[in-house]
Amino acid sequence: MRWIRLYAALIVLPVAACTAATPVPALTTPPPAATTTGPVATTTTGPVATTTGPAVTPPSQQATPPAPVRKPSPKRDTCLGAVLYTFDPGRAGTWPRPCIEVGGVVRITPHGPWDFGVAPAGRVDCFYEGGTHECRLVGTGAVTFTTSSARKLTVDVVAAVSPRRPSTECQTSGTYVLDASYGGPPWAAICLRTAVTLRIEHHGPEGVTASPAGLMSCRYEAAVRVCRLLKAGTVRLTVVNPNETRPLTIVIVR
Template identity: 50%
Template sequence: MSTRSFRTTLAALALVATAACAPDQSPPDTAVRPTVVSPVDAVPITVAVPSAASPATPKRTPKPSSGTCLGAVVHTVDASADAPPWRPVCIAVGGVVRVEWLGPGELTVTPASRASCAYAGGVHMCRLIGTGPARFGTATRRLDVTVAAAASPPKPSPACDQPGTIRTLDAGDGGPPWPAVCMRIGSKLRVEHLGPWGFEAAPAGIMSCWYEAAVRECTFTRPGTVTITISRPDVEPRRLIIVAIS
C-alpha cells in the first residue's frame, strides 16, 4: 500500500470514530402518552350519594290513660310562701282540688269550665266538672291538672257520695249557688218546696225524675255532668252542678 492510500484510510477511520462518539442531534420525543393502569393495581373509588332526608316526625304528648290517673280524690295543695312546689297531677272528673292558705279571689282556673270552686276560711274547694287540661294559678304558683274521664271499673273516689245517697235541696231558700257535688249512678236528688215548674236539668238524659206534692225526686241513670237550676218568682235562680259517676 502506498503512503497516500494509507493516509486516506486513516482519515476515513477517524471520521467514522468521530461520528460514533458525537451526541444524538435528533429532536426529543415530546409526545404525551397515556399511562395504562393494570386492573390489578386499580383502586375502586366509592362516591357516597346522600339519601333523601325523611321528614321529621313531630313528637306527640301521650295522653294520660285512666290507668295512670287517680280516681275522684281530694287533692290538697298548700299556697303559703314556704310550701313545697306544686306538681302536675291527673285526677278523675268529680274529684276536688283543695287549695289552702289562700285568700278570696286569689285563685284562677283556666279554663273556667273545668272546675266549680267555692271559698270559705282561707280554703278554695274546686270540684272538677269537665274533662281535659286545667291550670290552677296564684300570683306565684301554678298547678297543672289533667281531668280524666272516670275509669271503668271505677277507682276509689272518696270525693264522691257513697252509692245509694239521697241529697235533699230546699228550693224555698235563697242564696248563692250550691257547691258542686259528685254522686253515684243510682243515687237520688230530692228537691223540696218547689211546684211543678221552676226546675231545669241540663243536659237532659242523665237522671230520671218524678214529681208529687211540691217534691221532685231524681235518680241518676248514667254518668255525666248536669246543672240543676231552681227558679222562683221572688228570688234569684240558684244552681247546683252535679257530677255523676259509676
C-alpha cells in the same frame, strides 16, 4: 365335431361383444365423514343477559312483611279517683301535676281571696271561704290554677274508669236531698253515682230545669221531685223561685 366347435364359437362371440360394449362402472366408496377435534360451536339467538346485583323476586312472589306490633298505650295507673286533693301554694321546689277523676275536689289552702285564677273556668266549680279555695272538677281535660305568687298548678282531669278507683268525693248510694226553698247560700257542685236518687224538696211543680236533657228523669208529687240519674255526665240543675234563681252543678258518674 367341427361344426359343433364352429357353432359354439358363434355363440360365444356375440356374448363377448355385448360384454365389451357395456362397461360396468367401478364401485366408489364415499369419503369418510369429517370429524372435528375442537369444541362444538353453540348457536344463540340473542345475547345472554347477565346480572351482577341480587336477584329480583317478582311482586306476586314476594313474601308479605309481618304487620307491625303496636304496643298498647300505658294506662295512667297513677291517676287518683274522685278524691279530695289538698295543696299548699307555699310549697317550694317543683310542683306536681296530679291526675284526678272528674268529680274530685282540689282544695288550695292557705290562700287569700285575691290573685287566684282558674283556666278554663268551665271545667271547675269553685267557691272561697276562710282562706281556702275549693274547686269541684266538673269537666275532663287539663285545668291550671294560678296562685298569688304567679306559680301554676296543673291538674289532669280524666273520666271515671271501671273498675272504680276509690272516690271519696262522690256519693255512691242512697238518696241525696236538696232543699229548694227560697234563700240560703249558693249551692256547691256535687258528685253522685247513677245508683243515687236525687230528691228535690220544698218546691212547686214548675221552675226546675236540667241541662243537658237525658241525663236524669224526674217525677213530681206533693212539692217533692224525685229524680233518677240515667247516665254519666255533668248536668246543670236550675231552680227558679220568686226573685231568685239558684243553679246546681251535678257530676254524674257510673
